[in-house]
Amino acid sequence: MMTTLEQTSSNLSPLERIYAEHRYFIESLNGHNQGKLSHLRLRGIEELQRLGIPTVRHEEWKYTNLYSLLAKQFAHARWVDESVASHIVSQFSQWGTVVPVVNGRLVASTAPGIFSLKEVASSDNQLVQRLGTIAVSEGNAIVAWNTAFLEDGVVVRIDQHSPKDPIIITSVLDTRQGNVMAHERHLVEVAPGGSATVVFVQRTVGDGEALLNQVLECWVGENAQMLILIVQDGTANSHAITTHEIELASNARLQMVTVSIGGGFIRNMPAARLVGEGAHAELYGLTIADGTMLVDHHTVVDHRVPSCTSNELYKAILDGRSMGVFNGKIFVRPNAQRTNAYQANRSIVRSPRATINAKPQLEIFANDVRCTHGCTVGRLDKEAMFYLRSRGLSPAEAEALLLTAFAEEITAQIPIESIRAHVNATIEHLFHADELA
């Protein structure tokens, strides 16, 4: 099955390879390429052809070289071995309801209100009416790519009666048959007054390289609350491009915490659109990178209507030859009066070969607005280091204490105790490993 493609693929350019795989993918659907999904797929591949895969000449991808990643020749994953999921599921089961997605396919829909996109998309289901309307292919190569390969993902519908258990969307990429890429498309809708927690984690099985292209479309209804946690703590062969687009109706609240403390190549593109008055969004991010890890956050907070508030804080600790990128866009549209938006980005660069590229980008088209940002890049505070050492702490202990404090400002925003503890323990381990080195 894979052999025909594998034999010819090695001398294909990344785009040619994607087209070949796309033809193969459509054929493999065996005539099931109909209805809403087929229409979206077609638009996706057409848009991808028009836009191409972004290169470093593209302003938005200046520091993040997708082509060098694609040199790893990821194959669009067509095999699913459900059995690999079970031990991974058990790792996260204490956090909430685990929904495993193996190589892009949901292996079991386990709880009420949680569906497989593949299953519900076949009919003209109300559940999928927003599919392709929040994250759109037009002008966005990554979403177009994801949509061209649209097949499965998790569909969640939450209302006031839904269980409050966090939903742990667990992406498992199985590389035992070679390097893989998986496209996941998730759709979450929180009905007015509802409250939902969705957690994203990623694990790679096998020694190959794994690339996840994950797109979330999320609608948060009036007075509803949405908590999104993204825990990126994988191994160096785990790569991810995430696009999480969330629209907030009036008086809806979003809190999003992204912790990127492990993995290889990570590009996150969260977007919060405040489309109902009185909506509020909080975006937090923590990067801890070493080696050659790359963590790129391109965030968008879009104030489209009056009287919304947003708060954004991204922090990074960079060591080795790692690179951090932060691009924070805040849009305040012409009628979005009485907007209150804040953005801050703080980085600590610990090695001469580590870099941070930070760029706040505030585009304000209304006049009655409070919109501020702050950006700092530095080393650890010398005075604090001396103070701690003068009390008997070794430089390594003093650093670990200061770095932990720096990081915990973000992890403190994780309201779920078991997840916060896991993340803090991982961080402690990272800094402690330093201390022993």
Next chain:
Amino acid sequence: MKAPILEIRNLHARVGDNEILRGVDLVVYPGEVHAIMGPNGSGKSTLAAVLAGREDYEVTDGEVLFDGKNLLELDPEERAREGLFLAFQYPVEIPGVSTATFLKTALNELRKHRGLQPLDAMEFMNLMQQRAALVKIDPAFFTRSVNEGFSGGEKKRNEIFQLAMLEPRLAILDETDSGLDIDALRIVADGVNALRSPDRSFLVITHYQRLLNYIVPDVVHVLYRGRIIKSGTKDLALELEAKGYDWVKEFAEVTA
């Protein structure tokens, strides 16, 4: 008589081209309290910082023996572990690090150096409660970030609390009295007096004779332009209070 805990001989230190300490000599024996007075900018904090191991200062001449060991070749944390403590003139705020975590790490580090087991959570808590009572610190401070948002006086009191926790052999108090209200001054002085013992010494840097009514020194020194130009009994502090520094500066001119 016992061997000195601290011997400073002809200590010279500078920042860039600015020579700040220009030949300091000072010997402190176990159990003694020495006061160091002197006009602003005379080098008192610099002396304290050089003793604590701050790297901004370059020692160009002289030597310092701490309990017979060459202090100047030790890192700041090694000095602390050997029993040196500096109560900072300007204590540093450390957001996100709780006083309890900080002190537990520090204390266990010192205990390890002394060949003692680390304290468990209960023992540590009990010790904190007991020592906090000594300087009347509210236990609510334990969970707050080190010095963050503390008032000036609270920061100073927190320094003495740390002193009480870490039980050094030589404590240097750099203007711990400035910024304290009358009651707090009393509390801090009582705390220090409670911590006085035959094998613990104090170097008390102050501008005010009043502190020395509470913490009675064995010796009073005047530091001027990087040198100790006069030493005397506690009566010297009274004399300075009455007459100012001009008359002692003449000693500097004579010896310069």
